[in-house]
Amino acid sequence: MSLEIMLQLSIILPVLAVLGIVATGSKPDLREAVTISTSLVLLYFVFNLYQGVKQGESISVQWWEILPGLQLSFNIEPLGMIFALIASFLWLITTVYAIGYMRGHNEQNQTRFYACFAIAIGSVMGLAFAANLFTLFIFYEVLTLSTYPLVTHAGTSKAKQGGRIYLGILLSTSIAFFLLAIISTWFVAGTLDFKSGGVFDADVNPVVAGAILVLFIFGIGKAAIMPFHRWLPAAMVAPTPVSALLHAVAVVKAGVFTVLKVCVLIFGVDLLAILPTTQFMLYLAGASVLLASLVAMRQDNLKARLAYSTVSQLGYVTIGALLATSSGVIGSSMHIGMHAFGKITLFFCAGAILVAAHKSKISEMRGIGLQMPVTMMAFLIASLSIIGVPPTGGTWSKWFLLLGSMETEQYVIMVILMISSLLNIAYLLPIPLRAFFPGTETAFASSGIKEAPLPSLIALCITTLGCVVLFVYPQPLYDLAKAILVIPG
Amino acid sequence: MLAHLPILQVIVPLMAAPLCLFLTRSRLVWLFALIASGLAFVISGLLLQQVMESGTIIYELGGWEAPWGIEYRIDQLNALLLLIISALSTVVLFAAQTSIEKEIPADRHTLFYILYLLSLAGMLGIVATADAFNVFVFLEISSLSAYALIALGKQRCALWASYQYLIMGTIGATFILIGIGLMYQMTGTLNMYDLSQRLPEVENTRTVFAAFAFVIVGVCLKLALFPLHLWLPNAYAYAPSIVTAFFAATATKVAVYLLIRFTFSVFGLSFSFTALPLQLLFLVLGLLGIFVASFAAIYQKNVKHLFAYSSIAQIGYMIVGFSVSTTTGLMATLLHLFNHALMKGALFLALAAVVYRIGSVQLSQFHGLGRQMPFTMAAVVIGGLSLIGVPLTVGFVSKWYLVLATIENGWWPVAVLILAGSLLAIVYVWRIVEAAYFKPPLDGRESLNEAPLSILVPVWILVIANLYFGIDTRLSVEVAQAASQSLFGVSP
Numbered sequence A: 001m002s003l004e005i006m007l008q009l010s011i012i013l014p015v016l017a018v019l020g021i022v023a024t025g026s027k028p029d030l031r032e033a034v035t036i037s038t039s040l041v042l043l044y045f046v047f048n049l050y051q052g053v054k055q056g057e058s059i060s061v062q063w064w065e066i067l068p069g070l071q072l073s074f075n076i077e078p079l080g081m082i083f084a085l086i087a088s089f090l091w092l093i094t095t096v097y098a099i100g101y102m103r104g105h106n107e108q109n110q111t112r113f114y115a116c117f118a119i120a121i122g123s124v125m126g127l128a129f130a131a132n133l134f135t136l137f138i139f140y141e142v143l144t145l146s147t148y149p150l151v152t153h154a155g156t157s158k159a160k161q162g163g164r165i166y167l168g169i170l171l172s173t174s175i176a177f178f179l180l181a182i183i184s185t186w187f188v189a190g191t192l193d194f195k196s197g198g199v200f201d202a203d204v205n206p207v208v209a210g211a212i213l214v215l216f217i218f219g220i221g222k223a224a225i226m227p228f229h230r231w232l233p234a235a236m237v238a239p240t241p242v243s244a245l246l247h248a249v250a251v252v253k254a255g256v257f258t259v260l261k262v263c264v265l266i267f268g269v270d271l272l273a274i275l276p277t278t279q280f281m282l283y284l285a286g287a288s289v290l291l292a293s294l295v296a297m298r299q300d301n302l303k304a305r306l307a308y309s310t311v312s313q314l315g316y317v318t319i320g321a322l323l324a325t326s327s328g329v330i331g332s333s334m335h336i337g338m339h340a341f342g343k344i345t346l347f348f349c350a351g352a353i354l355v356a357a358h359k360s361k362i363s364e365m366r367g368i369g370l371q372m373p374v375t376m377m378a379f380l381i382a383s384l385s386i387i388g389v390p391p392t393g394g395t396w397s398k399w400f401l402l403l404g405s406m407e408t409e410q411y412v413i414m415v416i417l418m419i420s421s422l423l424n425i426a427y428l429l430p431i432p433l434r435a436f437f438p439g440t441e442t443a444f445a446s447s448g449i450k451e452a453p454l455p456s457l458i459a460l461c462i463t464t465l466g467c468v469v470l471f472v473y474p475q476p477l478y479d480l481a482k483a484i485l486v487i488p489g
Numbered sequence B: 001m002l003a004h005l006p007i008l009q010v011i012v013p014l015m016a017a018p019l020c021l022f023l024t025r026s027r028l029v030w031l032f033a034l035i036a037s038g039l040a041f042v043i044s045g046l047l048l049q050q051v052m053e054s055g056t057i058i059y060e061l062g063g064w065e066a067p068w069g070i071e072y073r074i075d076q077l078n079a080l081l082l083l084i085i086s087a088l089s090t091v092v093l094f095a096a097q098t099s100i101e102k103e104i105p106a107d108r109h110t111l112f113y114i115l116y117l118l119s120l121a122g123m124l125g126i127v128a129t130a131d132a133f134n135v136f137v138f139l140e141i142s143s144l145s146a147y148a149l150i151a152l153g154k155q156r157c158a159l160w161a162s163y164q165y166l167i168m169g170t171i172g173a174t175f176i177l178i179g180i181g182l183m184y185q186m187t188g189t190l191n192m193y194d195l196s197q198r199l200p201e202v203e204n205t206r207t208v209f210a211a212f213a214f215v216i217v218g219v220c221l222k223l224a225l226f227p228l229h230l231w232l233p234n235a236y237a238y239a240p241s242i243v244t245a246f247f248a249a250t251a252t253k254v255a256v257y258l259l260i261r262f263t264f265s266v267f268g269l270s271f272s273f274t275a276l277p278l279q280l281l282f283l284v285l286g287l288l289g290i291f292v293a294s295f296a297a298i299y300q301k302n303v304k305h306l307f308a309y310s311s312i313a314q315i316g317y318m319i320v321g322f323s324v325s326t327t328t329g330l331m332a333t334l335l336h337l338f339n340h341a342l343m344k345g346a347l348f349l350a351l352a353a354v355v356y357r358i359g360s361v362q363l364s365q366f367h368g369l370g371r372q373m374p375f376t377m378a379a380v381v382i383g384g385l386s387l388i389g390v391p392l393t394v395g396f397v398s399k400w401y402l403v404l405a406t407i408e409n410g411w412w413p414v415a416v417l418i419l420a421g422s423l424l425a426i427v428y429v430w431r432i433v434e435a436a437y438f439k440p441p442l443d444g445r446e447s448l449n450e451a452p453l454s455i456l457v458p459v460w461i462l463v464i465a466n467l468y469f470g471i472d473t474r475l476s477v478e479v480a481q482a483a484s485q486s487l488f489g490v491s492p
Helices: A003-023 A028-054 A078-104 A110-129 A133-151 A157-189 A206-219 A231-237 A240-267 A269-274 A278-297 A302-323 A326-357 A373-387 A394-407 A411-428 A430-436 A454-472 A475-486 B002-022 B026-054 B076-103 B106-128 B132-151 B157-187 B192-202 B206-222 B232-238 B241-266 B269-274 B278-298 B303-324 B327-358 B374-388 B394-408 B412-438 B453-471 B474-487
Strands: A060-067 A070-075 B057-060 B071-074
Touching: A003 A028, A003 A060, A003 A070, A003 A110, A028 A078, A028 A110, A060 B394, A070 A110, A070 A133, A078 A110, A078 A240, A078 A326, A078 A454, A078 A475, A110 A133, A110 A240, A133 A157, A133 A231, A133 A240, A157 A206, A157 A231, A157 B394, A157 B412, A206 A240, A206 A269, A206 A278, A231 A240, A231 A302, A240 A269, A240 A302, A240 A326, A269 A278, A278 A302, A278 A411, A302 A326, A302 A394, A302 A411, A326 A373, A326 A394, A326 A454, A326 A475, A373 A394, A373 A411, A373 A430, A373 A454, A394 A411, A394 A454, A411 A430, B002 B026, B002 B057, B002 B071, B002 B106, B026 B057, B026 B071, B026 B076, B026 B106, B026 B474, B071 B076, B071 B192, B076 B106, B076 B241, B076 B327, B076 B453, B076 B474, B106 B132, B106 B241, B132 B157, B132 B241, B157 B192, B157 B206, B157 B232, B192 B206, B192 B241, B206 B241, B232 B241, B232 B303, B241 B269, B241 B303, B241 B327, B241 B474, B269 B278, B278 B303, B278 B412, B303 B327, B303 B394, B303 B412, B327 B374, B327 B394, B327 B453, B327 B474, B374 B394, B374 B412, B374 B453, B394 B412, B394 B453, B394 B474
Parallel strands: none
Antiparallel strands: A060 A070, B057 B071
């Protein structure tokens, strides 16, 4: 099978799986088997594509023209490869986790859940491999719409409220700003193809290009830059596997991935460095990092705290992209991967606690480490990765981001990154520490709480392992990240 | 035979209408009307193909030469319109038989089909003819049958709505007639092509200005441009569902066509856009229409009212595209004519399915329909997404060109406002989604079933068209581009 066909299949296959999922909806075991086998095949395809990319093959596919000059086409470049690898691998793990979680929690409408999940993954693949902004935008919108039923899964009025904010912000920003930015780019540059070094002419009016940059950063609502971050905490009403894969990995990473692509392949780092608005957006992202961390400290609901932590971490990626140096871009790309593994583990743990102990508040989790040692150990390690200390993968991405901010003499940004790391310690580490050392005053009454169902436990162990492996063996990720800036054409 | 297509286009439904009287059984009449409308559709398809291949078709009625006889002129613009009208009419008519069963008493079914065909013939006639007075004649045919069709509505409000429309519509038609009369007085001709040749000689006279003003205001009344839209919401809401679907998809489009035809072809571009501050006027009214009507749509409790206001807003988009007065702008307007017909056809036909099952279109009655009528509601959702302008639907295509047109002109704030307008569409569409999917079914309605296939199939034909023409835009974009370029005199 040629790589081109694999590329197309990796987008189509998850969507086709929906048919299988719906057809086997009445037999849960068979239905989950469909999902798992699909994700295995998908992973196989993506891995083969990765091998191809590593050998320097260029893989691209044209579908058809939707509007004159605007083609639905795909092309694999290193950044998309990173994103696709992470998303397809974690889809498999999340499915395993979800089997334990959804059944342990007796959730309704599981068929719809798995079906929408598959569509979401299909659109993530399309987004990752998109060869131009137009294609990317289409899949961006499909991703928003296919995750809406997942966010509102519970069907309660709280879910409806969350869904409103989710869809309201994501659709509004994408239509009002992102689409406008795309049409403006099309008008100014005459092309929407991702191109190394950017598509704008050297003599483009910097004010216009600067305005377009602002539209892009605000318009890519999935990157959750403040003040358009509210959808992410709102999306936490979804079942935990959704929060874990989509709102820590697929959807939010789709946002920062788009930001990175726009910065590197639409503007190009050289142009970006001289735009008048870059500095302003950089400070905005910095403020987003800092404020979200502060808000996270005040959340007692574990998922809400993790959500704000995600907002903050997404700011890192945006900062790295806007620094417009190679270290910044490398740091950003690696952070997409590192944060994905760290945050999905944290969400898995939160879900495991919810299923096994029915607790969602941090203040109720004192001493829970004694009943759920594996879960809380995983939580500890993943927290370290988010903070960015050895022996976890987060170390490397933060290293490059700091390096990038130093190279460009953005000392304010550097200080923000350091303070934020301290804040990360303050809002993440106490959770596992109090879980293991509850102190004397509120000794946790052991009321028969056990570890979460086995599939969930396995899943979270694998992702925790991933955090550590990425520290010891970051080379493949680094190679891909480094290749982003040097790809030809 | 092929040479006579332009007249056959109009004459087939026009002749079929009285013939319906001879068929007594409701089912037979339906079948006959469907065949007539289907024939009109085939003819319009052939015409479009001919025009795209070999340019404008000129047909002299009865062999009389132009200034004396009536002439039919089919160029890309009206070929597109003919296709839209006859296609939508045919698809809607598919569902008619089942839908009117519950909404119109059995003894009036024949009457309904006759009026429907007359209205169709009138609209096709307005579009096909190149004679200004002929336009008025066909306008009256389509309008009079429209008033009667609306009055067939089940509720007594329908009579009042029809009367409102009658008054406003008659004022509009009269204005158009006065305008045409004044033009005739100045030039001595009624043929549009002839008019366009002779008007420039006398264009700086007060009479021509008055003629222009009368025609434009009259047409704007018919197309429900804000603030002349007041007749539309009630007419749409209280007419039988099938009638609403048919008119929402076609009637205002015809009026937009007349606006384009008179400003571009008859009075000419330079007169229309320099003599009066028309550009600014239409831009402001279009934008106001978008926002006022969208906000009004948000607060409606009756879903037909909601979509009726949304239609007024969509007309605002078309008018904004028109006011840009560049080829891209006009292209956006024409695309939106086509695309909006598909959206509103699908949406109102889906409402016909809802009315068939629950007899009401109050938003409060939509609770739980997401589960009970999944296919109908899925159609509403997709139609709604198309209204919002989500990619892969037709709404996105029109929005793309409209925004591009305003940006090309340097009208950045307008581009922002257009996109902001679509955000309001999210709000009103999502009110329906939340009612249908998040509320439990109403008491006593647990055993509600999905709508019958005879309605569902045409609904889904239109829904799929919404998606298909959002993905494969060759037909719509190519025709709209050709039409727009020929109106601007750019040879394609």
